[in-house]
Amino acid sequence: MKEFDLNHQQPGGDPDKQGMNRRCFLKTGALFAGGMAAFGSLLGCTDNRKGIRLPGRLEADGTVIVRAGCPAHNCGGRCVLKLFVRDNEIVRIETDDRPGDDISNPQLRACIRGRAYRRRQYHPDRLKHPMKRTGKRGEGKFERISWDEALDMMASELKRVKKDYGNSAILVPYGTGSYNQTNGRQTAARLMNLFGGSLGFYNSYSWACISRATPYVYGTGVTGNQRQDWVNSRYIIMWGWNPAEMRDGTNTEYFLKKARENGARIVCIDPRMSMSATALADEWIPIRPGTDTALMSAMAHVIISEGLHDKDFIHSSCVGFDRSQMPEGLEEEESYSDYIFGTRDGQPKTPEWAEAITGIPRDTIIRIAREYGSIKPAMLYQGYGMQRRAYGEQPVLGGCVLAAITGNVGIPGGWASGIALQAEDGGPFWNIFPTGRNPVGATIPVFLWTEAILRGKEMGPEDGVIGAEKLDNNIKLIWCVASNILINQHADTNRSAKILQDESLVEFIAVQDQFMTPSARYADLVLPVCTQLEMWGLEDGWKYGDEVILMPQVVDKPAETKSDYQIAAALAGRLGLKEEYTLGRDERDWIEWAVKFYRNTRFPDIPDLEKLHEMNRGVYTRPIHEPKIAFSDFRKDPERHPLNTPSGKIEIFSRQLYDMGKPDTIPAVPKYIREWESPFGAESKKYPLQAIGHHYMPRVHSTHDGIDWLEEAFPQRLFINPIDAGARNIRNGDSVMVYNERGKIRIPCRVTNKIMPGVVNIPQGAWWKPDKHGVDQRGNVNVLTSHRWTPLAFGNAQHTIMVEVEKVS
Amino acid sequence: MTQLAFYFDASSCSGCKTCQVACKDKHDSPMGVRWRRIYEVSGGDWIQNGPAWIPNIFAYHVSMACNHCEEPICMTSCPNKAIVKDERGIVLIDYDRCMGCKYCEWTCPYGALHFDPDKKVMTKCTFCADYLEEGKAPSCVSACPMRVLDYGDLEELEKKYGRHREYFPLPADKYTGPAVVIKPHKDTRRYDTKELQIINKEEVI
Amino acid sequence: MSNNEWPLVFFTMLSQISVGILISMLILWLTMRNIESGTIETLKRTLMFTALASMGIALVLSFLHLSLPQHAIYAMSNLRTSWLSREIILASIFLLTLAIAYMSLKYNMPHRNLFPQLFLASLIIGLLLAWGISRVYMIPTVPLWNTPSTPISFFNTAIMLGGGAVLVITALMSSGKSTVPGVQNMQSVLFFVITAAVFVSLLNMFLLQPDIGAVSGNLPASVADGSWQTVRIVFLLAGYTALTYWVAYQAPHPGGAASMLIYLAVACLFISELAGRYLFYASYFRVGV
């Protein structure tokens, strides 16, 4: 099964090849791959720029206007900033101002975070010098050292660990702080691969379940039409999807607005009345978290019993719908219809049944089932929050199946559901900076890195290890670049902190960041990095996009900061790998290389770097007038264009899943499975509230936390319903304690009707700030989250937790 | 005399506050000064019916700057004649005359006036008059990712969208004659509703 | 109410006391006949000085409320539409006429015989000022302020606390002496004036003032829950009871510790009014947002 791992490219191939991800291999084939290798030598860099060249005109007051990509954090969008630069300082930030803003080629308008970037760029707390730890790990005591000392220390630790344990004891962890090519973890990954490799990982914290599960149904993750097609839809279900806040590709919210203007009815299914529910939906349907598959099943019950399913399409293009089309040899197994009508388990998945589970009135279930079953074409779009949960694979599969049985696959205005990478080529590349092949073959699910610290040598396939029978090491050295995963973003913060504190486990930790993050506090060595506006880079879309966005250096790096690439290159020098690592290129040369890469792949007409820079538009785009429709060939002729599934058809029943032999947790048809922490379990006696932690407007995860303009607009707090608040004597604005057995946080609350009773929300990403009793004072939801992973994808189930909330006086 | 005005489409405003920060950045406003701010409005109840929860909830956002009113109460109440209305209908504060008494702030029913603790004067939306002169749209208007803000001549906007604005949380027009046109959200109620409340007061004062 | 409104609380109360002193003087002037002229002169001078000082402090305090006092030179430039501008000019003229009236008494400048005219002029401007102050707060967009209750309560403060101030001063003048002819009569008159004011105050509180309950959601908890209102009433009644007791039993026997009670009584009235004024500011909320 192919992995669709958008947040991380898979290391593999040689330097100039493996920058390309799945699509380039598919599309351009061997010829191109060969050509790319040649670039390396051709381009070898004769750049003798002095200072920073800015493309814009000098205004009377000395201001130069430069258009550049907004720093490519993992923010859900990719936008153009118009930077007003005066005396080497950014004095104002506006956004894309290209004329003719229409949906074929809309402006890439920045969000609040991009517009407030000055406050991050010029924040007094930015790291300025390398530092080494002086106190105990995690205590936060550091002293300033020179770059020489820092790099020597780093090089000798790497050599030592390699010698003592071998390369598989090294981890360059997940880190999504930068996708601008020359900043970010990929720069470190490239060096480690040249150095003999490091422990590999697959999956992401974002999409573990959805990227893993979708292909079981469709054989691919490219299940999404181009967004310009959305105006053709008549009915859109935003299922746990909040694009007005998480963007999901710049302009997604705008395309939805256009679809609605064009007559689509939009409903939003979410425990919270999200920004998207307010701004984009005609109706909001609150659902008890973790019960989506129950609702999906009940909708199927209504659709099938009322004959609203697309019988012809199911007949021609699907397998496993009912007994008549079960895979060979499995005719007697439970089909989808069997499950829905309870022929085996005795429980028909009726609206009444689902009402008790989801909290949604049965009439509402019947109504939206009828709407989705009869209004054509219709989109069921899934967000990712509901798959970052206990059995996160199930709603993904359930959504795909609903789309299939209503015949919404492969048609304009329809939507196949699932991860929905953009047709026809999967959309943007994210990272093309070539990291090289990882000589360490062993690869773990990304979420299990703390397991690999504690018991790496015991981990095998049952823990999702691939590429090796067993790991041959526990993790001993962590080089953490552009990431706050060590402490803040991983589940169960107190547990992570305890593991990292123990110097006998991980022996050396280096963190490369712009701020002293909670993860950086747990480092032995902290290296200061410039921002992405202080060096050359390039980015493309986030999930969707038909553009390349240039990120020229606009101001100097402050103090002793360096780019991630420079740090890796300097380290490469100490490891005797300078030439191989840099190929003689500086950051700008790599961007020149990258532009050529795009010319050879998605954008044949893109001008060269010099020209792009001079044009000063920030972005090169390819307007879309005829949006591509995923599976349109398959739809027209399923025999001639079979899917990449075992049956060549849409697998409502998956033989592959069946073969795993774990029907209770990995059923062959999508099923509702009660979560391991749930309001229906015994744990709810002690911890009666479900807590979710949505992706919040003012932050990119933990990036931007503590930026004043953003905090002013969206303060960190707990959202709680008046009914739950009232029962606890909590008033709006009160400080509350939220806790379960994993930890405690103290946070002010907002009492609001816009969240379902029984559910609280603590926006994820706030910086962990424990007091001396270990009570987090800032509101990092991961203090409460669980480290348990999902059964199929080994994915993070961080949103599945129960808590109690108490007023503090 | 022309009268410039804002257009705001509440039906699709997400409350993302990009406009608020675009304005802050353009004018270097300190913390607490929000020439454009976003009111989060909500009301209604949850009704329990057996195991089901029926949401009888309304909510929407209102992004509001200064409405450059036709009869600006701020201007008539300022003792210093520090508030003036120019030939485009833009209401501006003359920092060289303001003594910071904050009286205007008491009177404006749109919360448009914000005292700047650094400059020590009352400040408010200038309609980005400098940008208008350069032929550019105001910073907030060109910032909006949902494209729900616009500006133009009041009469023309009213011709295009109708004369709508007496919506909660805005007051009746009679006090100041605000130059703004609003397209309501499906949950929008009239100004005299008792059903709704501003729920993010701490974010908009 | 934010902290920077305390200067305004004191500005309004002190200027009202100043006006109130003149009102009391007028009442005494109209009702009193046979008082020894030496007493009258001292009293007049003391009262005029108190009014002047009170108004002077008020104006200084009002400056504290400005962030750029140097721009106050423009403050009288919008007499056409701004009640605040009018208030400021009235306050300034009031202070000026008070000063001249006082000078005429004390230094014979411009002339002693002009005092009655100057006094009347000050009084009239003072009354206009009290009206102006009320109008400043009668903002169309501030429903709880834009009611007849505002001028009524403001004038009432003037009368009650102005009367109280005069009472205290008469008590001070006669303290230590066994009797000062006529003073006791004056005190009875002032007692009646204050009685009327206390009555009006209660009337205003319970009948005229707009119903806070209807808009309590918009108000700070201390306003909505009525705790300040309780303070206000308790001190009003305590002050008035003490005053009554004093008038009935102690005023006829001035001197010694006995007069402490009158100071206490007037202090209670002052605290009650202060609480009322605090409540007034705290009950600010606008239509709209």
Ligand SMILES: Nc1nc2c(c(=O)[nH]1)N[C@H]1C(S)=C(S)[C@@H](COP(=O)(O)OP(=O)(O)OC[C@H]3O[C@@H](n4cnc5c(=O)[nH]c(N)nc54)[C@H](O)[C@@H]3O)O[C@H]1N2
């Ligand atoms: N502003 C902002 N935008 C971002 C990011 C950010 O940090 N901030 N991060 C970016 C990244 S890396 C990613 S992966 C994406 C993540 O995007 P998502 O994973 O889609 O975002 P979430 O906020 O986790 O979840 C989306 C919605 O699901 C709802 N939800 C939670 N649990 C359930 C459930 O059980 N059922 C249903 N039906 N709904 C549920 C939440 O209330 C929320 O409104 O966002 C990207 N965009």
Ligand SMILES: Nc1nc2c(c(=O)[nH]1)N[C@H]1C(S)=C(S)[C@@H](COP(=O)(O)OP(=O)(O)OC[C@H]3O[C@@H](n4cnc5c(=O)[nH]c(N)nc54)[C@H](O)[C@@H]3O)O[C@H]1N2
């Ligand atoms: N409870 C809970 N936890 C979650 C999630 C959730 O929904 N709920 N979501 C998960 C998801 S989807 C994701 S993607 C992860 C994200 O987790 P992370 O990848 O850790 O993302 P950030 O928290 O944004 O941390 C990125 C760090 O990179 C730094 N940085 C920014 N730019 C640069 C640069 O150019 N160079 C360097 N060296 N550093 C830079 C930033 O300062 C920041 O500290 O979090 C996951 N954690």
Ligand code: SF4
């Ligand atoms: S969506 Fe992302 S790229 Fe766009 S402005 Fe916001 S933070 Fe920047």
Ligand code: SF4
């Ligand atoms: S930027 Fe637009 S959508 Fe966002 S809050 Fe402002 S007006 Fe609303």
Ligand code: SF4
């Ligand atoms: S909105 Fe307020 S500040 Fe703006 S003109 Fe009208 S009254 Fe004056």
Ligand code: SF4
């Ligand atoms: S604060 Fe300034 S602008 Fe406002 S009323 Fe006072 S002097 Fe006029």
Ligand code: SF4
């Ligand atoms: S027009 Fe200009 S000054 Fe007014 S709110 Fe918009 S950005 Fe701010």
Ligand SMILES: [Mo]
């Ligand atoms: Mo993510």
